[in-house]
Amino acid sequence: MRFRYILKLSAESFMQKKLRSWLTILGIVIGVAAVVSILSLSTGTQQIITSQLGGLGADIVTVSPGFNRASGMFGGGGSGGGPEGGGGGTASSITEDHNLTTRDLAAIKSVPGVKAVDGMISDRLAISYLAHSATLSVEGVDPLAWKEMTTSSLASGRYLTPGDGNVAVIGSRVADGVFKQAVLLNSQITIEGKPFKVVGILESSGSFGGTDNAIIVPIDAARTVIESVAPTHFSSIQVQVQDANSVNQTTNDISSKLMLVRHVNDNTKDFTVSSAQSIQQSISSIMGTLSLFMAGIAAISLLVGAIGIANTMFMSVMERTKQIGILKALGTTNFEVMQLFMVESAIVGLIGGLLGVFVGFIVSGIIGEIGVSVIGNLGPRGGSMSLTAITPELVAFAIGFSTMLGIVSGLLPARRASKLQPTAALRYE
C-alpha cells in the first residue's frame, strides 16, 4: 500500500468520527496553548529585561551606597531617586545615603581592569523654563568620563566638556514632554533659581537607567545647586571596565577593594556593586525558574491530552476491527495496518499542535495587553515592546512536539490493531 493511500484512509477515518476527533484534539490544543503562552511570556519578559538593561551599557559597573541583604543584588538604585535598597537593620552607616567619598573613587581607580570612573551626585530639584516649573532629577557628572560611558546619543547640540560652567544636557522627555513649551537648544533653564544653558538634547533611549527624564550638568556646577550631598561625597560611582567580557571579575575586584578601604566585611557591607549583566542574570534566573515551573504544569495538561489520544485510538481500533480484518484478508501487512493508525494519531497531534499554537498566540496577546496595562510603561517609551514573544523556534517546537506526542500515543493502539488475527477480526460484529 502506498503511503499516500495510507494517508487517505487515515484522514477518512478521522473525518468519520468528527466530534470525537475534535474533542481529542481539544485536549492537545489546551496543553499546547498553555505551554506556548507560558513560554512566550517568559521569552518576552526576558527580551524586555535585556533591552531595558541594555541602556546601562555592557561595560559599565555601578557602585551605589547601601546593600540589600535579602538579594544582594538590587541594593541601591541607579543615579535617579535615592537608593531605597539600604536596610537589613544592621549597622547605622548602612542606611546613610550618598556616603561614597573621593577616597572610594580613588580606590576604584586603582583596581586593575578599570578604564574610567565617574563620581556622580544627583537629586530631584525644582526646574523652571519660561515661567513653568517641575521637579526633575539633576545629575552632576564628570564631563569627560560621562561622555565616555553614556550610551545615549545626541539629538542635537553637544556633550558636556571640561571647563563647562552652568550648562546642561537634557533628556528627550525633558525637552519635549515636561514643560508647556518645548525646551530649545541654547535656551536657558533655571535649576533651584540658578540659570543653566541647554547645550545638548539627547535621543530618546526608551529604557531603564536611561536619561530621558534627566538633566545632566557638570559636577562642579551641580554642587552649587545640590545641597543634600556633602562636598566630598557622591550619590553613586559609575565605572567603565576595559573589557566587557571581564565585567564580573572587575565587579568582584571593586567590591573587595572597597570593603578594604571602607573597613567593612561581608556582614557589614554598606555598598552595592552591580552591572547590567549581574542584574540581568539574576532576573533571568528567577524568571527562568518561574517559567519552567509553569511550563511544567502546562506539560501535565499535555500529558492528559496524550492519554486522550491513546484512549480515542484504542476505541477506534475496537470499532474498526472488522475493517482491519478486511484489509488484512485483502493483503495489507501488519506494518501497514500499524502505519494506518499511527498516521491517524499523528494527524490528531499535528492539528492539535497547529490550533494550540494559534490559541496560544491569542492568549499570549491578551496576556501581553493586560500585562502592559498592569505594569504600565516599562521605561519612558517601553510600551511599544510586547510582554510576550512567539518565536519561530517556539512554533516549530510546539507543532513538532505535539505531532510526536500523537505518534507516541498511537503506538500501543496501532500495535494492537496490527496484531489482530484476520479471522478473529472478520468474525467481529
Add this chain to the structure above:
Amino acid sequence: MPEANEKTVIELKNVSKVYQMGEVEVSALKNINMKVEMGEFVVVMGPSGSGKSTLMNLIGCLDIPTEGKIFLETHDISKLSESQLARIRGSRIGFIFQFFNLYPTLSVIENVELPMRIHNYDERKIRGKSLELLKMVGLQNRNDHLPSQLSGGEMQRVAIARALSTEPSMILADEPTGNIDSKTSQEIMQFFKKLHTEKNETIIIVTHDQSVAKYAQRIIHLKDGQIKEGG
C-alpha cells in the same frame, strides 16, 4: 515435496485444526486431504458447525492449521513470513464472504480498487480496470454509492468485482448466498457459473445451501470436521 503440478491451485495434506476455548479443545477439522486444480468449480457442502468456515479460512491462508501442511500454488505457507503471506493471500485469492465485508467508508468503485491499491498497482490502470469490472457485474451506475446504500445482492456483486480485481488464481466464497433472497441467489450463482465457463476461473464455494450444489463440477461433503465424500 508434494506431487503437485503447476496446475494445482491449493493442496491440503493431513490438515487438522483445533480451537482452544479456555480449558476445552474443539476439534474443528480432522485430517483433511484435498486438492483443487486450476479451472475447477468445487463446492464444499456440510451442515452448520461441520467446519466449513474453518476450512475456508485455512484454504484462504487467513489462519494456520494446528497440524498438516498447506500449499498455495507452489508455496508451503508455513514457510512464509507474515508480510509475504499477506501479499500472496491478497493477490492470489479473491475472497467473497457471507456478510459481504465491503469497506464501509469507501465507495463502490473504491472498494473494487482497494486490492489493487493494497498491491501497488499502476495508478493509471486502476480506475479503468475497476470500471470494467463494475460493468461486468452490472453496477456501472452505482460507482459513487456507499456499500450501505446497496441491497444484499448488489453488495455481493461488488464483492465479486473486488475479488476479481487482482486476477487471483482462485475465487474463495464462504456462504455467498447466505444473506440474500433465493431469486438473487440464483443470479449470483449463474454469475459464478459464467465466470467458470467463460473465464475459466477456479472457484471454491463453501455452503450449506443445497441449491448451490447443482452448479458444481465437484462436491466435497464435510461432516464433523471430516471429508465424507469428494476430497
